[in-house]
Amino acid sequence: MENLTETTDHRHRRIILFPLPYQGHLNPMLQLANILYSKGFSITILHTNFNAPKTSNYPHFTFKSVLDNAPQDERYTNIASQGLGSFDRIFLLNQYGADELREELEILLRDGQVSCLITDALWHFTQSVADSLNLPRLVLRTSSLFCFLLYASIPLFDDRGYFELSDNRVPELEEEVVEFPMLKVKDILKMGFKSKNDTVGECISSMVKQTKASSGIIWNSIKELEEPELEMMLHDFPVPSFLIPFPKHLTASSSSLLDQDRTFFPWLDLQPPNSVLYVSFGSVIQVEEKDFLEIAHGLVDSKQAFIWVVRPGFIKGSDWLEPLPDGFVGEMGRIVKWVPQQEVLAHNAIGAFWTHSGWNSTFESVCEGVPMICSPFWGDQPLNARYISEVTKVGVCLENGWEREAIASAIKRVMMDQEIRERAKVLKQKLDVSLIKGGSTYESLDSLAAYISSFPVMHR
Incomplete structure (x- = not known):
């Protein structure tokens, strides 16, 4: 990985970053914060107490908790007991968080010279707050450009009646999506929307709208992976886009919310x-x-060696491995609770990655040239899985549920398919070239630093 060093002194310029409090959103935001710190900016991280980052891992940042500091507040009590997978918190804070965030930002603006605010794109309410303070807001989008373009197409999919289809209309579900022929209609349904007007649909619609209103978009991706999608983005969303492969700069280990096992x-x-x-x-x-x-x-x-991450709570109704007979795995595999994933993927013994196709995991695998077996669940995962299997062709989809015969067959295929492995290797090489001077990533990072430095420093 690139050894990040301070290249320009911008210490009088402070950037405020506000991540979403979920692992897949915290990781890229804190990686971005480290990258910008290496460029000489001072960093302040706003965060909720829910899933708060381990601040001791980042002594070079200033941290400030916001929005959920008063759990007795009746607006928050109905989500106080909800677990890691609940996104009700996002909807609620987007609805009620503006006044409190504005107060916190006004304090920060009085205390120091602020260049801009960078928020997770799903914190869509922050655009109006930033506008009220004349503070430039950039967004970090933690999915692919391809996924974002599909989210922007939700009104079209709704008009076509896709969300009204039921699981028993199999022929229609297997049809291609006209505008995105690498997708099947069933992939659209797996995104989790009932219509463009349901709670999730409205949140995504607001996210798309306020991303378009922002001062710029930062992507955890590279031009060489999504060049056609980048061209579409620049046409439909005429704000600057910056594509930076965070895993090639810094690991996400220090932002893990779970303890990592290294004994294997x-x-x-x-x-x-x-x-x-x-x-x-x-x-x-x-x-x-x-x-x-x-x-x-x-x-x-x-009959392939494996490392299997089984997170506590992964099996509904079980604490950990209770359903598994003792000695079932034997010596051919290791089961662990959590790992430093980027380090594992970079290990030369790893031949393939069986993943849920979240974007962070997908892109980390691309960065290390590791072929994938894709088992998507919901949200952007079905879209990422299709992109990997149908566009880049560095993986295969397991799309007919959990059947041991199909699982074993897919594992053997991907572990032994030299064409898939070669394509993954070539894609990694393109990414590596993008990092050197003159490459797309190198120039995008320099452009981002220069762009942020062009904003007038804000203070009150």
């Missing part, structure tokens, strides 16, 4: 190159016990 590394170090399957379905996904057992049987039946 001595075992991994002894495995031959490209011989181990890495399996992880992210920080939020849950499965039924019967599906968990199908996954376990598929892994063992594949």
Whole structure:
């Protein structure tokens, strides 16, 4: 990974960053903060107490908790007991957070010279707050450009009646989406919308609208991966876009909300190159016990060595591995609760990644040239899975549920398919070239720093 050093002294310029409090959103925002710090900017992180980052890992940043500091507030009590997977918190804070955020920003503007605010795109209410303070707001979008373009097309999909289809209308569900022929109609349904006017649809619509109103968009991606999508974005959303592959600059280990197991590394170090399957379905996904057992049987039946991340709470109704018979895995695999994922993917023993196709995991795999088996659940995951399997062709989709025979077959195919492996290797090489002087990533990062420096410093 690139050794980041301070290149320009912007210490009199402060950037305020406001991540969404979920692992897949915290990681890229804190990686971005580190990158901007390395460019010489001072960094302040606003955060909720819910899923607060480990501030001791970032002594070079200033942290300030906002929005959920008064749990007795009746607006927040109905979500106080909700778990990691609940996005009700996002909807609620978008609805009620403006006044409190404005007060916090006014204090920060009085205390120091602020260049801009960078928020997660899903904090769409922050655009009106920034506008009221004449403070430039950039957004970090933690999904792909391809996914964002699809989110922007939700009104079109609604007009076409896609969201009204039911699971028993199989022929229609298997049809291609006319505007995005790499997708099937069932992928649109898996995004999780009932219509453009339901709670999720309205939130995404507001996110798209306020992203278009922002001063710029920062993407965890590269031009070489999504060039056609970048051209569409620049046409439809005429604000500056900056594509930066965060995993190639810094790891996300320090922002992990879960403790990371490293005890398996001595075992991994002894495995031959490209011989181990890495399996992880992210920080939020849950499965039924019967599906968990199908996954376990598929892994063992594949006869491939594996590292399997089973997060506590991953199996509905179980604390951890209670449904699995003792000794079932044997010596062919290791089951752990959480790992430093980027470090695992970069290990030469890893031959493939079986993933839920969240964008962070997908892009980290691309960055390390690791082929993928995609088992998407909802949201952007089905879209990422199709892009990987149908556009870049560096992975395959498992789309017919959890069947041990299909699982074992997919594992064997991806672990042994040299064409998929070669395509993944070539894509990684393109990414690596983009990092050197004159490359797209190098220039995008310099452009972002210069753009932020062009804003007049704000103080009150």
